[in-house]
Amino acid sequence: MDILNIKGGVPLQGHIKAAGAKNAMTKLLVASLLSDKACTFYNVPNILDVEITVNLCKEIGSEVEWDRKEKTLRIITRELKTSYVPQKYSGSNRIPILMIGALLGRTDEDIIVPTIGGDLIGSRPVDLHIHALQKLGARIEYREMKKEGAYLAQAHQGLKGAVISLEYPSVGATENTILAAVRAKGTTLIKNAAIEPEIIDLILFLQKLGANIMVDVDRTISIQQTHRFQEVEHTVLTDRNEVASYAMAAISTKGRVFVEGAEHLHMIAFLNKLREIGGCFTIKQNGIEFFYESELKGGLHLETDVHPGFMTDWQQPFVVLLTQAKGASVIHETVYENRFGYTHMLKEMGADIELFTQCLGGKQCRFASSNHQHSLVVKGPTVLKGHSFCIPDLRAGFAYVMAALLSSETSQISNVEFLDRGYEELVQKLTALGANITRESTLKKPSGDKKMTLHQLLKVDNLAKSL
Ligand code: UD1
Secondary structure, eight states: OEEEEEEOOOOOEEEEEOOBOHHHHHHHHHHHTTSSSOEEEESOOOSHHHHHHHHHHHHTTOEEEEETTTTEEEEEOSSOSOSBOOGGGTTTOSHHHHHHHHHHTTOSSOEEEEEOOGGGTTTTTTHHHHHHHHHTTOEEEEEEOSSSEEEEEEOTTOOBOOEEEOSSOOHHHHHHHHHHHHTSBSEEEEETOOOOHHHHHHHHHHHHHTOEEEEOTTSOEEEEOOOOOOOEEEEOOBOHHHHHHHHHHHHHTTOEEEEETOOGGGGHHHHHHHHHTTOEEEEETTEEEEEOOSOOBOOOEEEBOSTTSBOGGGHHHHHHHHTTSBEEEEEEOOSOTTOOTTHHHHHHHTOEEEEESSOTTSOOOTTTTSOOOOEEEEEEOOOOOOOEEEOOSHHHHHHHHHHHHHOSSEEEEEOTHHHHTTOTTHHHHHHHTTOEEEEEEOSSOOGGGGSSOHHHHHHHHOOTTOO
16 A cells, blocks of 8 residues: 655645646547557556556457556457456456456457446446447346346447437436447437537547537537548647646646646636636646735635536545635535545645535535535634545545645555546656655555545445546
């Protein structure tokens, strides 16, 4: 187990280069499985989730050359060795389920995608994926196995284009449906589709691959069957989550950081909210500079939403930022019903945060009548004490890093592997910005972990398997 030791209280200053987007690269690799042609990617992030996805692709027959230093990756899947995703990948991330969409049109064999059993899969988290693929003609069933379950999928009669209306614009379900539709006969329409920048990047890649895909003004995506595939060269878009993370770390520590490669277009909702609380930024030709100028003001109302709204993955570090803003702010999480588990630790550090089951701030979301604590009020500014944390998921992990950077005491953070999944060279980048941060391997658990084990935290956040 690796631990981060952070002694905060230092304003972050300097220049870093943003990595390619995790949420795009992992899907692009899966999309490359649609064809037997070579795909070359540039700006590939050197993160654990890409490594996991590369290994997964290799298991089913891809040949991959990945130059981590040059950030280039070439993948070609001349033929599938198997359509069985090995069990060891079942809980690794949200990627295996997308393999169904990519492989359905590529093989006549049964596709088997194991998944962790019990609460996490149930009917909910992938129900939209499954219904959409079934509508395209796939036969999919869930089978309980010895330790865990698996999805068995096949389209022996071929896939046929259909009109699919998503009940909710799920990112994963939209991607899975697009992937399957590329090889489905005729035209597929996805109504109420998600249109996140990473999905647009996937569409750009697929267009280069040979697909005809249209995004309409009303969130309808239409995909025509692709008959001929071409070799592709594709530069992965910048990771807007990483950009926002460093922006918030810079401003909350009263520093100044230039993030090279940050793309203005993908940050609009974030930048508006940052400006509303007095956070400053300058858009430059090759990136964005974020800086602190004067005391941050609370009084903010923020609702997470699907794109082009304020992204849910920005929410956790933004709450940490708001602990440093004067006054009370309201956050309403409308994408995930249970994404405030991490606030428990922030409160122990001294943050003033109260959770509510109601939809605070006006809009009623789909969790209005549930009993989930999905709104919060955070008051600031507060001094945060050092703490020992156990990371429950990727974005909460960065929120903890930020909180530790704000405290002038020393904090210890365990389960650092969660951060490795999505943050390229985190320790090196923070060190370059002047942070006092070290990473060590240890068998010991940090002492502050007694209150909540990782397992308990995972239950609270229920996001352990999300990327
Ligand atoms: C992706 C991102 C994640 C981001 C999320 C929302 C990746 C690897 N991860 O996750 O960082 O937070 O989009 O922007 O790209 N849902 C269902 N049934 C389904 C699918 C989803 O009910 O079949 C629900 C989920 O439980 C959640 C909401 O829809 O409440 C959004 O999920 P979704 O958009 O699918 O997120 P992911 O694709 O998993």
